[in-house]
Amino acid sequence: LTFVWFNNTAYPSEFYGPTGPEASQAQAFTFLVxxxxxxxxxxxxxxxxxxxxxxxxxxxxxxxxGGETMRFWDLR
Incomplete structure (x- = not known):
């Protein structure tokens, strides 16, 4: 069993903006601050x-x- 990001898109976030997990993580950090x-x-x-x-x-x-939402990880 390995853990993988659930949103493995073909487009790197450096060029196409944050993936779903990255965006939700940034949002959680905003709320933390x-x-x-x-x-x-x-x-x-x-x-x-x-x-x-x-x-x-x-x-x-x-x-x-913000990982308590478990949006980040998918068990493969």
Whole structure:
């Protein structure tokens, strides 16, 4: 079993804009910055799954933003 990005398009995002997972990750980061300015404790915030609302680790170990929605990963 390997984890892959679910949106493997033929068009690199450098030329054609962000893929779906990249866009949702950037959006989550925008909300992280907004909530930090409003005084949220980002490090301890809990999302709906009980994982971190803003920061979590992908199955390969990278820290990703907003991953509690599981939009990023697809089990192949």
């Amino acid at each position: 907004r909530d930090q300015r409003l005084g949220a404790n980002v490090g301890s915030a809990q999302g709906p799954t009980g994982l971190g609302k803003y920061l979590m680790r992908s199955p390969t170990g990278e820290v990703i933003f």
